[in-house]
Amino acid sequence: MIGRLVVALLVGFMTLPTVVVVVASFNPTAILSFPPAGLSLRWYENALTYPQFHRAAVNSLIVTGASALVALPIGTAAALALVRRPLRARGFWSAVLLSPLIIPGVAVGLGFLILAARFGLLANHVVLVAAHVVLVLPFVVRSVAVSAANLDPQLERAAQSLGARPRRVFRRVTLPLLRPGLFAALLFAVIVSANEFVVSLFVSTRVTEILPVAMFTYVVNYTDPTMAALSTLFIAATFAGVFLADRVLRLSRILRLDDHR
Amino acid sequence: MTAKTVVALEGIEKTYGSLRALAGLDLGVIEGELLSLLGPSGCGKTTTLNVVAGFVQPERGRVRIDGVDVTARPAWQRGLGVVFQSYALFPHLTVAENVAFGLRERGATKSEIIESVADALALVRLEGVATLRPAQLSGGMQQRAALARALVIHPRVLLLDEPLAALDRKLREEMRAELKEIQRAVGITTIFVTHDQHEALGLSDRVAVMNAGRIEQLGTPREVYERPATPFVADFIGASTVLDACALDASVVEISGGLRVEVRLPRPLVPGERVRLLIRPERVEVGEGAGMLAARVIGVMYLGDHTEVRVELSSGVRLLATVRAAPPLGPGDPIGVRLPADAFLEIA
Secondary structure, three states: OHHHHHHHHHHHHHHHHHHHHHHHOOOOOOOOOOOOOOOOOHHHHHHHHOHHHHHHHHHHHHHHHHHHHHHHHHHHHHHHHHHHOOOOOHHHHHHHHHHHHOOOHHHHHHHHHHHHHHHOOOOOOHHHHHHHHHHHHHHHHHHHHHHHHHOOHHHHHHHHHOOOOHHHHHHHHHHHHHHHHHHHHHHHHHHHHHHOOHHHHHHOOOOOOOHHHHHHHHHHHOOOOHHHHHHHHHHHHHHHHHHHHHHHHOHHHHHHHHHHO | OOOOEEEEEEEEEEEEOOEEEEEEEEEEEEOOOEEEEEOOOOOOHHHHHHHHHOOOOOOEEEEEEOOEEOOOOOHHHOOOEEEOOOOOOOOOOOHHHHHHHHHHHOOOOHHHHHHHHHHHHHHOOOHHHOOOOHHHOOHHHHHHHHHHHHHOOOOOEEEEEOOOOOOOHHHHHHHHHHHHHHHHHHOOEEEEEEOOHHHHHHHOOEEEEEEOOEEEEEEOHHHHHHOOOOHHHHHHOOOOEEEEEEEEEOOEEEEOOOEEEEOOOOOOOOOOOEEEEEEOHHHOEEEOOOOOEEEEEEEEEEOOOOEEEEEEEOOOOEEEEEEOOOOOOOOOOEEEEEOOHHHEEEEO
């Protein structure tokens, strides 16, 4: 009884901020207040028509897409190497790959900013993508490593004995069996990158800034519920994305297949 | 029939860290035979198989297939069929796709693949399950599927790594017989790794008994059982008793403890010579009657169709005997033992 109450309180505590934001987004007045004074969609209209958000949304798509595209192969290779090869410094490399989780975002951001300024790279997305790759990599490595550790090395030997050279073994056996891990990695990469703020703030300009940075800039300047509306859209989009991905890629089926082995 | 050597291993050495897995191993496998590598775990039998398959690169020595040195050739170019202990069926492919894997790698056409897969599945009697995933098959069926996948590419040699170890006993015995049938029908040269002496004796044309990275004895099942070359072989194959003795004349020896027995060995003994003798438990006669040696039961293990009895002779010598129909015995019971002269084997 008390256990259930605690769980209910915990769930309430966790979802409360989201609920507040969603409710506040329908507030007709120009001030972020709670509870709302009525119901209105005017801030949604504002959010969807504000030009800087359009630009930032496109930037977000570019940065998130590119960083996932770069991080996935690198992270997969790193995960396979960590799991398979008898590296002498396995602990060291594992720590290096996971270090972005521990190092404060401010430090990483500042570092990238100094480098970018030194090489004059702030005009385009390159530094943003590089920073996101670094931040996303620990999640990719972790996800793929779990799948890789479950992969029976005898399967690859079996494929070899049947005449498959290493590249074919990778394509026909290793890669298909890593699919659950790769999918999880992609999901993590997209979520982490799409929500990244601290490091991005350092290396963005008004032209390259991604959505979370644009939202922050907006909220610094204006206090109307546009931000709440945009956040609500963001949350809805994320949910829809995960749901669709699950449906299309049949995540549950892939995962079940892994259990059977 | 002229015996043609298909697989030849010459002076193979392989170490893992400080462990010498293979210590200068020589072995020739003859066309069409089923040769077992038999030994305890860690004796190097699986490593030997992996060296032949090309999964493990030896530090020294050569691997020849049909006389051609393939030591440096990678596994995917050796054209051998391998069945793994865990079967290693691809979980993301159906049974038919598993069997077709090697054919696709060889660039076979679609119609060739369909035909060959159907033939291979028929050979192992798995026609009905072609579209199922490996996880949906029983252990025995997975085993057959793995065999079909290995055989469908018409490998030069079939390598089997403890293929029956994961099956329960009843199924294992069925599969053992079936494996032999298939091997004979296909006529394929086969190397079979096992730690189970019954499997090795029952299946093989020849058995290589391995210990500590080398072959202790290579011979027919009858040879290794009836004429073990070393104490290790005698002990590993069939629970037997090894006795150190001193020859008194050409056919009488004194076993430690002052027990004198008559032996009938293929050669006359030289008085004073030290010999090492072996007696199989099924050749030790126990019971009551005149002329039997006085002994005492020290342990009994009832095994259904026979009973294993450990006895200690009054001279202190301990022996293992198996008895078909034993009266209920218990430790401490007095019992008579006869050691027939022709039951003794000499170990080199």
